[in-house]
């Protein structure tokens with residue numbers, strides 16, 4: 001049978017087998033609630049504790065700065081609304097960019113409806129926020145800047161460290177959505193200087209439905225969920241023990257193997273570009289050279305991204321058009337619009353995100369398939 005080629009790793013990844021093995025005991029015999037007082041809770045309690053420590057170590061954080069969530073969407077919602085809710089009833093300003101994931105954009109739109117002043121910064125053609133533009137957008141009412149570390153559609157990595165300095169010089173908190181970055185590029189919260197950072201396990205071969213928000217010590221954040229006293233009274237809800245354990249194992253492994261993986265993924269992308277260049281197709285590559293390893297966004301002239309996606313699917317190849325979580329939406333993606341891809345190319349955009357399970361043969365097959373469809 002022909003191999004199915006999965007080339008949409010920015011949407012989600014396959015669960016790592018070591019992570020799965022580590023999770024299984026907590027889905028079988030060690031199912032105790034980590035918050036109870038009897039012996040049965042000890043093992044799950046310790047598992048959550050050591051996973052928190054492991055994740056904190058990988059990011060250069062303190063264990064008490066890691067708060068488990070149900071994923072990236074919740075972490076983004078919490079960082080933004082939790083920062084804003086301290087000022088309900090006041091017209092405080094929050095600054096973000098027009099290319100953020102909808103978890104951030106929709107949180108901001110919600111706050112706008114209840115009276116907050118939201119500034120959506122533009123980006124340049126590579127998807128980068130201009131530092132001077134950020135500086136001039138910050139006023140005395142600003143309570144938060146939220147800018148993503150790596151874009152989920154075009155892979156561009158933002159210079160977060162410099163952007164943080166600008167916000168901090170004006171005593172404004174900084175959150176970064178690092179969902180596409182964590183586990184793929186080095187992320188050290190101390191050297192970045194961020195106050196909050198969101199991550200999601202299923203983007204780095206961990207399980208779905210679990211993630212975390214890093215909250216720097218001393219950062220005041222309103223709780224999003226009310227209920228029990230879990231997560232140091234900051235995020236109520238019984239912990240997803242197996243998910244947390246799997247996430248820590250997957251993250252530690254991804255970070256340990258990051259250098260090797262990066263070299264391999266960059267060689268796949270280099271090969272993709274070389275093969276594409278050999279064709280007679282007319283296209284442009286989107287985003288910056290400073291990008292998430294294994295990711296590429298291509299806009300083909302006079303093509304239709306969605307048609308391309310479906311034709312490739314029929315040929316056993318999975319890629320994406322617009323954003324990962326919104327590929328059913330046929331409208332031109334807000335990111336492609338923001339970086340001003342010319343109209344005759346914009347609608348023919350696809351995103352290919354390779355993983356370490358992809359091979360050079362896969363890459364060749366993808367290019368051959370695109371050629372067969374478009375030429």
Ligand code: PLP
Pocket residue numbers: 010011070071072073074076101103148150151152177179180199200201209211324325
């Ligand atoms: N932020 C970014 C940049 C993403 O790419 C995604 C998912 O695609 C999310 C947030 C949402 O994460 P989750 O799927 O864990 O809710």
